[in-house]
Amino acid sequence: MKATTADVLPADDERWSYELKWDGARTLSYVEGGEVRLQSRSLRDVTGQYPELTGDAPWLPAQALFDGEVVAYRADGRPSFELLQQRMNVGRPTPALIGRVGVCYVVFDVLHLDGRSTMALPYQERRALLEGLGLDVDRWQVPRAHRGDGAGLLQATRDRGLEGLVAKRLDSAYEPGRRTRSWLKVKNFRRQEFVVGGWLPGEGTRQGQIGALLVGYHDPEGLRYAGRVGSGFTDAELTRLRKLLQALVRPTSPFLAPLPPEVARLGRFVEPDLVAEVAFSEWTAGGTLRQPSYKGTRDDVEPAAVVREDLPGQPPA
Secondary structure (H helix, E strand, C coil): CEEEECCCCCCCHHHEEEEECCCCEEEEEEEECCEEEEEECCCCECHHHCHHHCCCCCCCCCEEEEEEEEECECCCCCECHHHHHHHHCCCCCCHHHHHHCCCEEEEEEEEEECCEECCCCCHHHHHHHHHCCCCCCCCEECCCCEECCHHHHHHHHHHHCCCEEEEEECCCCCCCCCEEEEEEEEECCEEEEEEEEEEEECCHHHCCCEEEEEEEEEECCEEEEEEEECCCCCHHHHHHHHHHHHCCECCCCCECCCCCHHHHHHCEEEEEEEEEEEEECEECCCCCEECCEEEEECCCCCHHHCCCCCCCCCCCC
């Protein structure tokens, strides 16, 4: 189940529960007889990437399915997607990497428990079940949920430099695979996934490197160009991206025409198989990103599912 982007909090505040918006990787956890299996939202098995989350855990139920996020925390306690990148791109992490970048599993929903589905239950009943399971152990965490006072909580996230809130209707069922307005994400800054369709060559200190990524999103007509992303990269990440993109090079643009003249003339185009997370200030009137900044790649998102999140009437993704 996915949240719809909203510019404002719900007006009927007391009918909603509010949770922090975690800056992590959405992950399902399957528990069976003491064994834990992790699956990304693109249905890829990621158990081996996070061994510290799947060890011996006798405190877990005999059988359950949980929804949550794998999160890496900075030294100041704030979640960091940039830090998590160091783990998302490694299939079998070394003990040294695990010691340097440890992760936690933040659990916010229970979908199946001891042989029965809970998805048709109202959110507040599922939440009560989850809180009664005693999952706040070791690297598993159950974050607090707050009924009402969305405005005060949103201001608290702004004060701490956090991404925002997810509002969930108290009476809402869990609708797997759907983006609905029963869950709303209200962000302090705009951010979403985009498909990488190419790059512009770098100049000056970036000579021979990527100057900017060319990104877009899907609509019913095809891959729509959303602009260029030229900031937010480390030198190591530029090197990694160049290797990834060179393996995907194609002779023609994957974007719908027309493209800006400079992009059409200088762009190096790739198969639209890579997804990047991008923060930005707003959409321009022409439908491109203003002040975009690269945050990392996402291997837990299918490129075909990437849409412009702020547009009404988007298909489920």
